[in-house]
Amino acid sequence: MIGILASVIDGILIGAVYGLAAMGLTLIWGVMNVINLAHGAIVVIGMFALYLIAHSLGLHPYGAVPLMIVFGFVVGIALYWIGVHRMIGRSELMSLLSTFALNMVLIGLGTAWWTTSPYNVQVSMPALSWRGYTFTGTHITAAVLAVVIAGLLYLLLYHTRIGKAVRAVATNREAAELCGIPTTQVLAMAFGLGVALAGVSGTLIATMFPFTVLSGEAYQLKSFVVTVLGGLGNPAGALMGGIALGLIEGLATPFMPVSWIPIVEFGLFVFCLIAFPRGIFSFSKA
Amino acid sequence: MRKAAYLLAASVLFAAVPAFAQEAITIGFTASQTGALNNDSTAQMRGIELWRDDVNAKGGIKAGGKSYTVKLVSYDDESQNTRVQQLYTRLITQDKAQFLISPYSSGLVATAAIISEQYGKVMITTGGALEKTYRLGNKSLFQLYTGGNQYLAGALQALKEKNPKPQIAFIYEDDPFSKAVVAAVREMAKKDGDAVVTDESYAGSTTDFSPVINKMISAKADALLGGGHYADGATLARQLHEQKAGVKWVTLLVAPDSPKFAELGDAAVGISVPSQWEPEAAYKPDFGPTVAEFTKEFTDKYKIGPAYHAAGGYAAGLILQHAIEKAGSIDQAKVAAELNAMDVTTFFGRTKFSNDPKEHGLQIAHEMVLAQWQKKNGKLVKEVIWPKEAKTADPLY
Numbered sequence: 001m002i003g004i005l006a007s008v009i010d011g012i013l014i015g016a017v018y019g020l021a022a023m024g025l026t027l028i029w030g031v032m033n034v035i036n037l038a039h040g041a042i043v044v045i046g047m048f049a050l051y052l053i054a055h056s057l058g059l060h061p062y063g064a065v066p067l068m069i070v071f072g073f074v075v076g077i078a079l080y081w082i083g084v085h086r087m088i089g090r091s092e093l094m095s096l097l098s099t100f101a102l103n104m105v106l107i108g109l110g111t112a113w114w115t116t117s118p119y120n121v122q123v124s125m126p127a128l129s130w131r132g133y134t135f136t137g138t139h140i141t142a143a144v145l146a147v148v149i150a151g152l153l154y155l156l157l158y159h160t161r162i163g164k165a166v167r168a169v170a171t172n173r174e175a176a177e178l179c180g181i182p183t184t185q186v187l188a189m190a191f192g193l194g195v196a197l198a199g200v201s202g203t204l205i206a207t208m209f210p211f212t213v214l215s216g217e218a219y220q221l222k223s224f225v226v227t228v229l230g231g232l233g234n235p236a237g238a239l240m241g242g243i244a245l246g247l248i249e250g251l252a253t254p255f256m257p258v259s260w261i262p263i264v265e266f267g268l269f270v271f272c273l274i275a276f277p278r279g280i281f282s283f284s285k286a
Numbered sequence: 287m288r289k290a291a292y293l294l295a296a297s298v299l300f301a302a303v304p305a306f307a308q309e310a311i312t313i314g315f316t317a318s319q320t321g322a323l324n325n326d327s328t329a330q331m332r333g334i335e336l337w338r339d340d341v342n343a344k345g346g347i348k349a350g351g352k353s354y355t356v357k358l359v360s361y362d363d364e365s366q367n368t369r370v371q372q373l374y375t376r377l378i379t380q381d382k383a384q385f386l387i388s389p390y391s392s393g394l395v396a397t398a399a400i401i402s403e404q405y406g407k408v409m410i411t412t413g414g415a416l417e418k419t420y421r422l423g424n425k426s427l428f429q430l431y432t433g434g435n436q437y438l439a440g441a442l443q444a445l446k447e448k449n450p451k452p453q454i455a456f457i458y459e460d461d462p463f464s465k466a467v468v469a470a471v472r473e474m475a476k477k478d479g480d481a482v483v484t485d486e487s488y489a490g491s492t493t494d495f496s497p498v499i500n501k502m503i504s505a506k507a508d509a510l511l512g513g514g515h516y517a518d519g520a521t522l523a524r525q526l527h528e529q530k531a532g533v534k535w536v537t538l539l540v541a542p543d544s545p546k547f548a549e550l551g552d553a554a555v556g557i558s559v560p561s562q563w564e565p566e567a568a569y570k571p572d573f574g575p576t577v578a579e580f581t582k583e584f585t586d587k588y589k590i591g592p593a594y595h596a597a598g599g600y601a602a603g604l605i606l607q608h609a610i611e612k613a614g615s616i617d618q619a620k621v622a623a624e625l626n627a628m629d630v631t632t633f634f635g636r637t638k639f640s641n642d643p644k645e646h647g648l649q650i651a652h653e654m655v656l657a658q659w660q661k662k663n664g665k666l667v668k669e670v671i672w673p674k675e676a677k678t679a680d681p682l683y
Binding site: 002003006007010011014115116117118120127129132133134136139208209210211212215218249250253254257258259261 | 319320321322324364365460486487488489491493494496497498500501503504517521525528529530532
């Protein structure tokens with residue numbers, strides 16, 4: 001019994017980070033109808049950012065988190081103008097292809113630079129032990145930071161003018177333009193935000209586990225599942241969805257071989273696509 | 287008159303040139319310079335290169351009155367089977383390699399073996415313990431490592447000495463080598479009636495072991511046998527420590543043998559590893575360097591101590607050289623015949639290949655030891671703890 005509880009708690013902790021990763025994907029998807037297939041590559045950028053910052057700049061690993069948010073935002077805006085701007089409003093296939101190409105380029109550059117060998121950043125944090133089970137400090141810190149960042153995003157979206165502009169553009173771009181909102185710039189910022197979220201989730205993941213240039217793929221897949229669970233374009237839903245996914249993983253693990261968990265996850269994914277096409281937590285579009 | 291003199295001088299030069307020309311023998315292999323197998327494969331490659339340097343410094347391989355310089359041709363297989371397939375074909379057809387050495391890791395060795403057998407080229411395998419590869423009807427494979435089925439036998443025996451009724455957890459990588467090793471020790475445990483409380487495999491790319499570690503804690507395991515290769519083994523060891531799993535006996539495959547494992551610090555203490563060779567081994571070689579000579583040369587050149595992967599690489603070259611020299615020729619069939627007849631001891635230990643066509647090339651004389659990381663005067667060192675005849679320290683429990 002305690003074992004199951006421990007597994008569930010661990011799952012929820014990781015789930016919060018899944019949720020943060022998915023928030024980036026769902027924001028971009030919801031605001032500009034672009035499915036960002038470079039999401040995984042950006043998570044990897046976040047991971048390597050931690051490695052570079054911790055090793056070269058000698059900063060404390062968690063100092064990389066705010067740095068990554070800023071850096072991710074800037075990179076996101078740049079990527080928007082390079083690969084996404086001209087695809088807005090066109091058929092979804094075009095933005096899929098464009099972000100896919102972006103993904104290939106980023107992974108290719110990353111492989112050329114760092115090869116596919118594993119990298120690791122050792123982060124020591126005090127752990128919490130309970131009845132023989134230990135929850136590592138890095139897991140707990142990552143989950144807490146994920147929730148904090150999600151909270152900040154919520155504040156941005158619902159209590160600032162910029163956030164209002166983003167929501168306006170997401171609801172109806174033409175109407176927003178008519179209201180005098182510079183929609184192109186808002187779109188670029190939203191993309192930047194999405195990339196920042198994906199990148200910082202990579203940084204947090206790197207504090208917990210070793211990684212390679214190809215590690216982003218697994219998290220991209222999980223982000224799609226979470227986005228479906230949480231509803232398109234709904235960042236709060238994404239966090240909920242992430243935690244739900246972590247919970248499901250934690251609940252299933254004690255009862256079956258660990259290698260079966262992806263079957264459960266993706267079975268759920270297919271079920272949700274069929275039964276709840278708008279997402280379980282979606283109340284309205286955007 | 288002048289013209290004739292020049293012609294005479296030229297013909298003398300041309301006659302003299304073959305006497306100075308050194309023929310080369312091309313040996314091909316791939317190494318995982320990138321990808322998850324990078325750590326141990328690089329060690330193996332360094333062993334092979336050190337052997338080449340030693341041989342060429344002494345004038346090359348001497349066979350049939352000729353001296354052959356050793357030329358190594360190698361490529362990066364990126365730890366991928368598909369690349370091994372492409373590159374070994376290239377080594378044979380384009381680079382015209384006369385002999386082959388295998389890549390590192392049983393999975394890649396199996397793929398390379400398909401290609402080498404297709405073209406009928408002699409291949410010395412090192413870094414590959416999986417026995418099944420030699421039971422598929424080969425003619426030219428020669429395995430240097432002790433077979434995988436023996437890997438955890440010593441560990442189980444050593445464990446039972448400390449704890450006659452262990453609660454065993456098998457947590458191992460989902461690849462042919464690790465699965466075969468655990469299958470063999472599972473049989474042994476079953477025969478002895480030992481309790482196996484956890485039995486889980488994980489994908490080699492796994493980085494989050496907390497679910498399976500939690501399961502192991504729930505099952506109250508006190509001994510863990512498993513692991514896979516370096517990347518996953520090191521991560522598993524680290525997370526076992528972080529989660530205070532409290533397992534009293536941990537034996538992991540491959541990973542703890544690398545000197546890099548010491549970077550784990552306290553997480554490494556007490557972890558044992560089945561090893562093909564350790565620098566403390568007391569073998570007396572029939573030819574080639576002694577254990578001490580090899581260890582010193584390797585450490586001087588690469589500024590890091592050799593683990594068994596490096597030793598295996600060097601030994602592969604050494605065994606091939608010996609076979610060519612005894613055969614007196616570089617003809618495939620003659621060299622293969624010498625390898626089949628061989629029963630020698632080098633710094634790596636005893637080497638004898640099976641001639642039974644059902645398992646041709648399987649290593650039948652080499653023995654394994656169990657090494658363990660212990661703290662001596664505040665520093666992390668690897669001690670041999672099993673078998674008793676070879677041990678340098680008592681096991682930590």
